[in-house]
Amino acid sequence: MTLHTMLPLELVLQGFDQEPEPTCEVWSGDVKLEIVPVAQGMGRIVRVLQCKLEDYLRPELTPGSIIYYAADNPNR
Incomplete structure (x- = not known):
């Protein structure tokens, strides 16, 4: 390379x-x-793994953004 x-x-x-x-x-x-978890229920996005194509255009899903998330959903 x-x-x-x-x-x-x-x-x-x-x-x-x-x-x-x-x-x-x-x-x-x-x-x-x-x-990458940064606090309880908060994390910094590393990458998007699975979504609809238009979700890649959502600015809140940009790598490096901080999101709030709930506990894992066992039905997934």
């Missing part, structure tokens, strides 16, 4: 040797998200 960038290599590889943050999967309505 070739990476063409103007950034210094140290900046590109920053954090590469660190362990990733623990994530979990939650449902927010009809959207399945991978999040």
